[in-house]
Amino acid sequence: MVIIGGGVVGLSVAWRTARRGLSVAVVDPAPGGGATHVSAGMLAPVSEVTYTEEPLLRLGLASLARWPSFRAELEDESGSALDYRADGTLDIAYGADDMAYLDELAAFEKTLGLRVERLTGRECRAFEPMLSPSVRGGLLARDDAWVNPRRVVRALLTSFEKAGGTLLPDRVTALSAGRDGGDGDRSSGVRLASGEVVRATNVVVAAGSWSPSLVPGLPVRPVKGQILRLRGPEGFLTRCVRGLVHGSPAYLVPRGDGEITVGATVEELGFDGRVTAGGVYELLRDARELVPGITELELTETAVGFRPGTPDNLPLIGPAGSHGVLAATGHHRAGVLLAPITAEAVVAFLTGGEAPDVVKSCDPGRFSH
Amino acid sequence: MVIIGGGVVGLSVAWRTARRGLSVAVVDPAPGGGATHVSAGMLAPVSEVTYTEEPLLRLGLASLARWPSFRAELEDESGSALDYRADGTLDIAYGADDMAYLDELAAFEKTLGLRVERLTGRECRAFEPMLSPSVRGGLLARDDAWVNPRRVVRALLTSFEKAGGTLLPDRVTALSAGRDGGDGDRSSGVRLASGEVVRATNVVVAAGSWSPSLVPGLPVRPVKGQILRLRGPEGFLTRCVRGLVHGSPAYLVPRGDGEITVGATVEELGFDGRVTAGGVYELLRDARELVPGITELELTETAVGFRPGTPDNLPLIGPAGSHGVLAATGHHRAGVLLAPITAEAVVAFLTGGEAPDVVKSCDPGRFSH
Numbered sequence: 001m002v003i004i005g006g007g008v009v010g011l012s013v014a015w016r017t018a019r020r021g022l023s024v025a026v027v028d029p030a031p032g033g034g035a036t037h038v039s040a041g042m043l044a045p046v047s048e049v050t051y052t053e054e055p056l057l058r059l060g061l062a063s064l065a066r067w068p069s070f071r072a073e074l075e076d077e078s079g080s081a082l083d084y085r086a087d088g089t090l091d092i093a094y095g096a097d098d099m100a101y102l103d104e105l106a107a108f109e110k111t112l113g114l115r116v117e118r119l120t121g122r123e124c125r126a127f128e129p130m131l132s133p134s135v136r137g138g139l140l141a142r143d144d145a146w147v148n149p150r151r152v153v154r155a156l157l158t159s160f161e162k163a164g165g166t167l168l169p170d171r172v173t174a175l176s177a178g179r180d181g182g183d184g185d186r187s188s189g190v191r192l193a194s195g196e197v198v199r200a201t202n203v204v205v206a207a208g209s210w211s212p213s214l215v216p217g218l219p220v221r222p223v224k225g226q227i228l229r230l231r232g233p234e235g236f237l238t239r240c241v242r243g244l245v246h247g248s249p250a251y252l253v254p255r256g257d258g259e260i261t262v263g264a265t266v267e268e269l270g271f272d273g274r275v276t277a278g279g280v281y282e283l284l285r286d287a288r289e290l291v292p293g294i295t296e297l298e299l300t301e302t303a304v305g306f307r308p309g310t311p312d313n314l315p316l317i318g319p320a321g322s323h324g325v326l327a328a329t330g331h332h333r334a335g336v337l338l339a340p341i342t343a344e345a346v347v348a349f350l351t352g353g354e355a356p357d358v359v360k361s362c363d364p365g366r367f368s369h
Numbered sequence: 370m371v372i373i374g375g376g377v378v379g380l381s382v383a384w385r386t387a388r389r390g391l392s393v394a395v396v397d398p399a400p401g402g403g404a405t406h407v408s409a410g411m412l413a414p415v416s417e418v419t420y421t422e423e424p425l426l427r428l429g430l431a432s433l434a435r436w437p438s439f440r441a442e443l444e445d446e447s448g449s450a451l452d453y454r455a456d457g458t459l460d461i462a463y464g465a466d467d468m469a470y471l472d473e474l475a476a477f478e479k480t481l482g483l484r485v486e487r488l489t490g491r492e493c494r495a496f497e498p499m500l501s502p503s504v505r506g507g508l509l510a511r512d513d514a515w516v517n518p519r520r521v522v523r524a525l526l527t528s529f530e531k532a533g534g535t536l537l538p539d540r541v542t543a544l545s546a547g548r549d550g551g552d553g554d555r556s557s558g559v560r561l562a563s564g565e566v567v568r569a570t571n572v573v574v575a576a577g578s579w580s581p582s583l584v585p586g587l588p589v590r591p592v593k594g595q596i597l598r599l600r601g602p603e604g605f606l607t608r609c610v611r612g613l614v615h616g617s618p619a620y621l622v623p624r625g626d627g628e629i630t631v632g633a634t635v636e637e638l639g640f641d642g643r644v645t646a647g648g649v650y651e652l653l654r655d656a657r658e659l660v661p662g663i664t665e666l667e668l669t670e671t672a673v674g675f676r677p678g679t680p681d682n683l684p685l686i687g688p689a690g691s692h693g694v695l696a697a698t699g700h701h702r703a704g705v706l707l708a709p710i711t712a713e714a715v716v717a718f719l720t721g722g723e724a725p726d727v728v729k730s731c732d733p734g735r736f737s738h
Contacts, residue, residue: 228646230646275667276664276665276666277597277653277663277666278663278665279668281653281654281664288647294647295645295650299645299646299648
């Protein structure tokens, strides 16, 4: 089989299928270079979705439950640490309105059986001394986790190749519809930019925002996001810190080495790859309101990525278009979180097993009914 | 002779001396890579100094008067354009206090015989439609000019080498005090990182903030500045735009190709080469208050430079320390502006001519009296 796209989703599928003994090639000119590269890697399904998106929430919780074993196996097989941390998210409120919103969120989270604690401003600052003194209160979600997506991609590549998989550093220009074999609708592989045709019974399209160029009509669009990376002393922050600033959600995700990812803008501008003055300004402004001391930290990176968005914010996982073609794309903001359950579902589709129930909401054909 | 430092000052001295037929070598591992590289290239002596700095103002005006011919010869000899523009600076006020300050500045500028015009807010926006609608008024200095410092450095290098000069892409580790010749105090060249000693009767130290490592005791310190570069459509701005924002001066300098330099922070942090979240935030915030539409522009570069500061903000030009050693450093914010008069003075010192009167205030020994 061939997997188009070496982001966190494509490589997770690749690793899991290669381990099952399937012959797998991943085609990507720059694995890990797409949306995964600029992702913050938060594994926090509840704070990432709105109340109306229950199927996405269920999917996220199901995948979050798979992350500990996914992580353990991946670290074990790759021999490298993912900087996986499960120290919780601190959701911060500065105004009375923000606090009321957090109280509602806490009530909702409790109905889901999640551990959340309501903290006073003083308690918030006891957990994270770098928070602004004007913090009014917050919510601590102790079970929230996060991971360094760049390390995940490297570990997946290593483990995939150890499992016998092949990486083809090229670009797919088209699905090759099997004319050679004369079997009409049956996909028989992909055509590469080099001109080479790679034959395969199954093709998994995990090309994120670029997926519709391979499967026309696939309802995926690029949702531009700008992020920053800062570098500070280790322990500057110990948890993910989130908050609403000027009505838009901002977050700071600390890594073990002192790096802090600050995200993220949400822009419907197609494939506009420009880091803009306004995007960077807003990210710095919001991060500064949450944690004033970030002004002293080094700004090490500004970057743009394209989240693969879908009309209902749910991914597309399952048979798509021609026979033998599977989609594993459209993961929007949640590619890293949803990689384990996506891989599990694709393995099931390929091997005739049973995909997890929650993945049924992700049928790529759901919009054409 | 040997010139240590290939910034705009060192290369201007090099070009002017090589043209006089002197044998000249410039030593710099990365010419144009120091403070010049991040300079905005404003040739606006009046708006750059405070009222109390009359000697610096006189020096700046004298050098500004030399820029048109310096530019013409340099473009002619190098065969390349400097993106020199003399379209004026628009100094903007948003509050009543700012406007009062500009009125005082205008009165002062008029006593110096400079053309300045007081504009209403409406007139300001007629000149520069991208200005914020809340602009209260401004001052148009029609004679102000600016230049692209990176082009200046490239043109100087070309012209210098055409004139027979030699560039040594190495680093000077020490002045070589002439022990070989046995003449004690007489400098006889420089020692390079490669181990090579380059002999010379005269050594010009034009190493900016790094000069004290070569001439101990030279009163030069690094004054950190962070700047940004944006890219917009050509003609987004047509003049330099300056203004006081939150009490600190901000400026936007447009180039012919749509690039806009936004500057600059002023930080006493020694050689701290980090671009910081706070520095970039302040630059974007201030630029946005002057010209709100910059938010849509691409942020193409963030950079740090070290202005070579002196105790009285005047440069050090003239004999320094050992016999045969000349200083041409300490130009602080004004290296590009002051390059022509500095080169002229150094040529005079070397050839027994008369240095311009205004350069007398720049005697490197003035602090030890």
